[in-house]
Every structure is written in C-alpha cells, then in structure tokens.
Amino acid sequence: MSSAQVGSSQGVGEHEVLDRVAELAVGFAADAAGYDERAEIPVVGLNALHDAGVDRAVLPRRVGGLGLSYQSFGAVVRILAKADPSIATIWVMHAGAGVALAELTGDSAGSFFAEEFLAGKRFANALSEPGSGNRFLQPQQVAEPVAGGWSLTGAKRFVSGSEIADYLLVNALVSGAPTFFAVIPDESVSIIPIWDTLGLRATRSQLLAFDNTVLRAEYRGRAPGPGDFAVIPAGLPAISLGIADAALAALVAHARSRMILGKPLAEQQWVQHEVADVQVRLAAAHALYDQGLREADSASPAFFSTLSRAKYLANKVAVDVAQLGVRVGGASGYLRQSPIQRHLRDAEAGQLMAYSTEVLAGEIGREVLGAGSPPPSP
Ligand SMILES: Cc1cc2nc3c(=O)[nH]c(=O)nc-3n(C[C@H](O)[C@H](O)[C@H](O)COP(=O)(O)OP(=O)(O)OC[C@H]3O[C@@H](n4cnc5c(N)ncnc54)[C@H](O)[C@@H]3O)c2cc1C
Incomplete structure (x- = not known):
C-alpha cells in the first residue's frame, strides 16, 4: 500500500485499510476451523495482512508508519476476530510488540525495529x-547485570505466535524496576510446547x-508513557467482540434454518427473548468500546478506564452469546463440524x-467504591 492510498492526514485512506482487511477476512473465516483443528498458526493470513499494508497502517506516524486512528484500529481487530480470532490475537500481539519496541527504544534502536x-x-x-x-506488567524475574546488558534466566508463558517471532518484547526487573527489552531469540531461548x-x-x-539470555543494553526501552499507541488495551476488547459477533451470526443462521415441527427454531418465543437479551448487551459492549476508542483518539485520560470496562463487558457478553449458541444449536451445534462449539471455546479465552x-x-469495583488506589494501568 502506498502512502498516497492511506493518505497524508489522519483519517484519509483508513477506509482502504478497512476494505482490504474485510476482503481478506472472507478467506480467513473460511479457513479458521481448519487452523483451529490443526492448532496451526495461519502464517499465510498474517503475511497477507502485512502485504495489505496493515502493519504500516498501525505504526504511529512519529515512528515512520501511517498512524491508524484508534477507531480504525478497533474496526480492523473486530473484523479479524469475527473471521478468525486466532489471527486477530496473533496480530494484536505482534502489533503490540512491534509498535512498543519502535516507541520505547526510540532513543536507541527504535528506527531499526520500526x-x-x-x-x-x-x-x-x-x-x-x-x-x-x-x-503481566509486574515481572518477578530479576535480570542480573552482565557485560553488555543484563542476563535473564526464567520463563515467559503463553507467548502468542512465538514460534514465528523474529523479535520478542520482554520485561524483567532491573534494579528492582520493571524494564522492557527487545530480544532476538537465539539458542538461549527455547520453546516448551x-x-x-x-x-x-x-x-x-x-x-x-530463557537460559542466561542477554538483555542487551542497546535494546533496553523506556517505560510506556501516556502518548504511546496502546495497541494491547485497545485491541483486546475487540477480540471478544468479534468472537461474539461471529457466535451471534452462527446462532441466527442455525435458528433460521433448523426446522422443528414444521417451523424454524427462530419462531420460538424463548429463542427470540434470549436473542434479544444477548444482542442488546452485545450492542452495549460495542458502544462502550467505541466510546473508549473515541476517547483514545481525542487523548482523553479516561480512555484506559473505558477500554478496561469495555474488555470486561465484551469478555462476559462473548461467553453469554456463545453459550446461548450452544443451547440454540442443540446437539448439532455441539458437533465438531459446527462453528457454534468453536465460538464457545474461543469466547472463554477472552476473559483469561x-x-x-x-x-x-x-x-473497576475499587474505583467505583473509592476503596483504595487501584494498581497502575498499563
Ligand atoms: C489465548 C491466550 C493468548 C495469550 N497471549 C499472550 C501473549 O502473547 N503474551 C503474553 O505475555 N501473555 C499472553 N497470554 C497470557 C495472559 O495474558 C495472562 O497473563 C496469563 O494467561 C495469566 O496466567 P494464567 O492464565 O495461568 O492465570 P493465573 O494468573 O494463574 O490466574 C488464575 C486466576 O487468578 C486470577 N488472578 C490472577 N492474577 C490475579 C491478580 N493479580 N488479582 C486477582 N486475580 C488474579 C485470574 O483472573 C484467574 O481467575 C495469553 C493468554 C491466553 C489465554
């Protein structure tokens, strides 16, 4: 994608990015069940996203990218997650680490990582x-000083897409303070499957x-700050929202096509009432998320708090929608060939x-009750 296509001012060309993602998402949705079944990283899809300019789009302008707005970023992740939430998760983590390294090491290796x-x-x-x-922002593992930097021995877990990663964003305690580093995986880093x-x-x-992995001084980053593009907090709610959208679509398709005693299941009143309940709550979760994205775009300090609430609500609603899908789907929705069971399994992960x-x-409860200071936000 050329910069002319994406545009020279924020907002211009963001539609093109969204259109390309929407086109790619059709294929991602068709292939999602197979990748899930095989537990295989959808590398082809991730490469297609890069080729479509999505990585360039998400990188902030100040570090050489095109500076997608939060609202468009949220739309991208929602589209991806509805199609294949594994692609969405890996891409959010990839973008989170890439953007963070470009920004946090801006005084040293930032341009290299960008x-x-x-x-x-x-x-x-x-x-x-x-x-x-x-x-995850409060590491307990201590990095010990060595020539050229610090040495880390320990473990990091649930690292999405780690098997295909060229660079890792790693944190550890240096002189008692959480500190970020870029790590280029070498023989000191091993994958435990x-x-x-x-x-x-x-x-x-x-x-x-990590076995005596050197955290190099030149790859040490500063702490995240208020002006940094907050990929992970802005991305995670959208993963659950996309899963919920997909689960609702599968539920509706099933209810409309499944005939019981000569009538579609969709005509049963209990199905209508239950669908109304989850659809309205899902719409509310989308609206809260949209509010958080707007606040982030306007640099309102409230945005972290709104996005936290949006994640909380989206995580819970996704599970509710997916559970209703299993009830409406009956035994046929419980079959491995049905997307309904996959959406339920995926929805559970959002809250973890x-x-x-x-x-x-x-x-949130502490904040509402004024019950002591909440821990610092990311
Ligand atoms: C699909 C998936 C992808 C992930 N990808 C990444 C990734 O790319 N990079 C990465 O670094 N991490 C990743 N994670 C890790 C994730 O973000 C969590 O940090 C990690 O899952 C926490 O460990 P745990 O699930 O074993 O839960 P535990 O920490 O063992 O939690 C068990 C229970 O205790 C609760 N709990 C935990 N800590 C607290 C606390 N401080 N206060 C109150 N309750 C608490 C939890 O809510 C949960 O109910 C991923 C996780 C999943 C499921």
Whole structure:
C-alpha cells in the first residue's frame, strides 16, 4: 500500500485499510476451523495482512508508519476476530510488540525495529510469567547485570505466535524496576510446547524458557508513557467482540434454518427473548468500546478506564452469546463440524487474557467504591 492510498492526514485512506482487511477476512473465516483443528498458526493470513499494508497502517506516524486512528484500529481487530480470532490475537500481539519496541527504544534502536516491522518481520509479546499471574506488567524475574546488558534466566508463558517471532518484547526487573527489552531469540531461548488448548488454538501461545539470555543494553526501552499507541488495551476488547459477533451470526443462521415441527427454531418465543437479551448487551459492549476508542483518539485520560470496562463487558457478553449458541444449536451445534462449539471455546479465552475479568472487576469495583488506589494501568 502506498502512502498516497492511506493518505497524508489522519483519517484519509483508513477506509482502504478497512476494505482490504474485510476482503481478506472472507478467506480467513473460511479457513479458521481448519487452523483451529490443526492448532496451526495461519502464517499465510498474517503475511497477507502485512502485504495489505496493515502493519504500516498501525505504526504511529512519529515512528515512520501511517498512524491508524484508534477507531480504525478497533474496526480492523473486530473484523479479524469475527473471521478468525486466532489471527486477530496473533496480530494484536505482534502489533503490540512491534509498535512498543519502535516507541520505547526510540532513543536507541527504535528506527531499526520500526523498519523491521515495516519489512514484515514478526514480533511477539513475551511478558506473562509464572510468578506474575495476570499482572503481566509486574515481572518477578530479576535480570542480573552482565557485560553488555543484563542476563535473564526464567520463563515467559503463553507467548502468542512465538514460534514465528523474529523479535520478542520482554520485561524483567532491573534494579528492582520493571524494564522492557527487545530480544532476538537465539539458542538461549527455547520453546516448551505446552499449547494444546480448548480455544484460540491457532495462536500457539507457547511457554518460552530463557537460559542466561542477554538483555542487551542497546535494546533496553523506556517505560510506556501516556502518548504511546496502546495497541494491547485497545485491541483486546475487540477480540471478544468479534468472537461474539461471529457466535451471534452462527446462532441466527442455525435458528433460521433448523426446522422443528414444521417451523424454524427462530419462531420460538424463548429463542427470540434470549436473542434479544444477548444482542442488546452485545450492542452495549460495542458502544462502550467505541466510546473508549473515541476517547483514545481525542487523548482523553479516561480512555484506559473505558477500554478496561469495555474488555470486561465484551469478555462476559462473548461467553453469554456463545453459550446461548450452544443451547440454540442443540446437539448439532455441539458437533465438531459446527462453528457454534468453536465460538464457545474461543469466547472463554477472552476473559483469561490479561487483564482477566477478575482483575478488571477488582480495579473497576475499587474505583467505583473509592476503596483504595487501584494498581497502575498499563
Ligand atoms: C489465548 C491466550 C493468548 C495469550 N497471549 C499472550 C501473549 O502473547 N503474551 C503474553 O505475555 N501473555 C499472553 N497470554 C497470557 C495472559 O495474558 C495472562 O497473563 C496469563 O494467561 C495469566 O496466567 P494464567 O492464565 O495461568 O492465570 P493465573 O494468573 O494463574 O490466574 C488464575 C486466576 O487468578 C486470577 N488472578 C490472577 N492474577 C490475579 C491478580 N493479580 N488479582 C486477582 N486475580 C488474579 C485470574 O483472573 C484467574 O481467575 C495469553 C493468554 C491466553 C489465554
């Protein structure tokens, strides 16, 4: 994609990006069940996204990209997640790590990482670790000083797309403070193949072991700041919203086509009432998310808090929609060949990804009740 296609001012050309993603998503949706079944990373789809200019679009202008707005970014992730939430998850993590390294190492290697991102190299977030639970920005593992930087021995887990990653965004404690680094995986980084999961199988979010891995001083980043493009907080709600959209579409298709005693299931009143309930709550989750994206685009300080609430609601509604899909689908929706069961498995994963619904509930509840200061937002 040329810069002329995307445009020289924010907003111009974002439609082209969305159109291209929507075109690609048709094929992603058709192939999603197969990748899920095989637990295989959809590399072809991820490369097609890069070739369509989506990576260039998400990289902020200040680091050499085209600076997609938050609202368009949210639309991209929703489209992808409705088609194949594993592609959406890997891409969000890839964009999160790539954009973060371009921004956080801006004083040193930032332009190198921006160029590698634009060239199609793959990035992954290796942040969660066994001891930090859901608080992936609070690493417990200590990096010890060595010549040229610091040395990390430990583990990072559930690293989506790690098997195809050229670069990892890693955090560790340096002099007691959480510190970010870029790591180029070498023989000191090994993959422990734990990923055989219920849902989001094609993300292949493996466990990584680090054995005296050098965290190089020139690849050390600053702490994330208020002006950085917040890919992960803005992307995660959309993954659940896309899954919920897909689950609702599958439910509706089934209810309209399944004939029981000569009438479509869609004509049964209990189905109509239950569908009304989930559809309205799903629309509310989309609206809250849209509000958060608008706030982010206008640099309102409220946006993290709104996006946290949107993730919480989207995670829960996605599970509700998908569970209703299983009820409406009956035994035929329970068959492996049905998308209904896959949407339920995928929906469950949304609430596990940090911050989990439990962690978010604590933050939101504390805030509403004025019960002590919530932990810092990412
Ligand atoms: C599909 C998928 C993809 C992922 N991709 C990535 C990735 O690319 N990079 C990456 O770094 N991580 C990734 N993660 C990890 C994820 O973001 C979480 O950090 C990780 O799943 C937390 O560990 P756990 O699931 O074992 O839960 P645990 O931390 O063991 O949590 C168990 C329970 O305790 C609750 N809990 C945990 N911590 C707290 C707390 N501080 N306060 C209150 N309750 C708490 C949880 O909500 C949960 O109910 C991914 C996870 C999934 C499921």
